[in-house]
Amino acid sequence: MKTMKTMKTYAMIFILTLSTILVQGQSHKEANSKTTYPTSYNTVKVDGLDIFYREAGPKKAPTLVLLHGYPTSSHMFRNLMKDLSSEYHLIAPDYPGYGRSSQPAMKDFDYTFENMSIIIEKFLGKLNVDTYSLYLMDYGAPIGYRIFERHPERVEAFIVQNGNAYKEGLTEFWNPLRTYWNDYTIANGKALEGFHSLEGLKWQYTHGVQDISKVSPDNWHIDLQHLSRPENNEIQLAMFYDYRTNVSSYPKWQKLFRKHQPPTLIVWGKNDIIFPAEGAYPYKRDLKNVEFHLLDTGHFALEEKGDEIANYISKFLRKNLK
Template sequence: MTAVSAPSLAVLPVRYQTVRVNDQDVFYREAGSKSSSTILLLHGFPTSSNMFRNLIPRLASSFHVVTPDYPGFGMSSMPDHKNFSYTFENLTNIVEGFVETLGLGKYSMYVMDYGAPIGYRLALRQPDRVQALIVQNGNAYDEGLLKFWDPIKAYWAAPTPENRKALLFLVDQKSTQWQYENGVADKTLLDPTTWVLDQVGLDRPGNSDIQLDLFLSYGTNVPLYPEFQAFFRKYQPPTLIVWGKNDFIFPAEGAAPYRRDLKNLEIHLLDTGHFALETHGEEIAGRIEEFLKKQKL
């Protein structure tokens, strides 16, 4: 009988759990030893912690990896928007409560899309806990809000029923699939179950109102950009930027301004779109390991 050699690197299990935070059920994925440095992964729109499904086990042998679903997303509670305030401030309240419930003392943050303003708001509250940043298509500068945002900016300026209704196309199946495919050269690398799963979440009764509330609330993040930037300048978190340069939503113009405020910074522009992990997951994982190792984290 031929002996089968053991793999050189153990694949650690991912655990799927739920905790109660501010009267909401918050679903999360967790892997890795709690004695290792923690990475808090914060997802974007219109997805969930599922966007990190391949990254989590890839990093778990080196780090303690944790990622929650926000209320209204994924497997977390979805209270009616009339009973729960779907704002970025309130989602930050949930993530802050989640961090406290799990006892995460210090952590690096991987922020993407909506995860950036949520993570940066959290950093303003807990600046001494943030050990490093990994930024993937997450904006903190005016330069990063270009043509895609024009109809949303119109809604911010005049939140009328007409301007609200005009954004409904952003939660339909065509737009969800487009977010994954736009800017990707080899679409055979994309797993179509990602946008199918996202659309199931968006199609739940009442979810479109949740998303429209958050489109409006995103306008409250822009006035905080100077505060986010002041946090960067004062605390100088080591920052790795891995950005899909073909992203139409958060284009590459949003990556370069980080150089103004951060000294310990690496920027890698990847030849892909909005959901860079779908096509460049292994490269991103390798860069995270290398970068955090250099920071002794």
């Protein structure tokens, strides 16, 4: 009898173990059943300029337009696009003078945030993209908010990652830029050139991160390759100077936030000195539907917290897009 009981016990353990393995196997299969889409690399003509862009995901899915910051390009979204391609149609352009897009001479092109927003709006028109959510990072915020200003009905949601729309976010780091805005001289511009040196680029990627080994050094070397083109230094200084027009537009954009109330996901690297967390909180004043996350990382939060951000975006858009 004792032997029979022992055998029954072993049989029950075997059955339970087998059931657990089958359930885990099914869960693993389901977790990996999503179809992932490769990223394609394309160029389209906009006002005679070659605008390079990355694209991934099914075109019938909701569109997320990824707007990069200074001093980088659509390269910053390379991993996020893979992570979200099973659910969303992702488009990430390079602005003129950045990444692989054309760099027209300054005498032929106005390097301003207003003009950049016009080019990107025309770019979306070329791709027949009529409605979209916007991922707004650094320079991508004022470019995206200008597009929103002209066509609020087209914007379904905001994902804001270290992108400012409030003066609270312009702390003492910005003092050299304020000096340049108030006194537009060669000397004051020269003081800002270190931001797009190799050391300055590396600092932007690594300051405030928890584990530098997670940040690929390819980032700053790829950026430097594009920033080292003839006249690009002057282009960056022109954009630095024009940033003052964004600050004066903040009240107008805040009013639009209050009026149109786009659902907004904040995913902000809280250790960023350039756009510190002080600039994240004020969005709550004007927007009612805000999901808010401060992440323990720096300026380029996707480098260290990309998986976490992708997960937040996926859940947020599923919940807020009809």
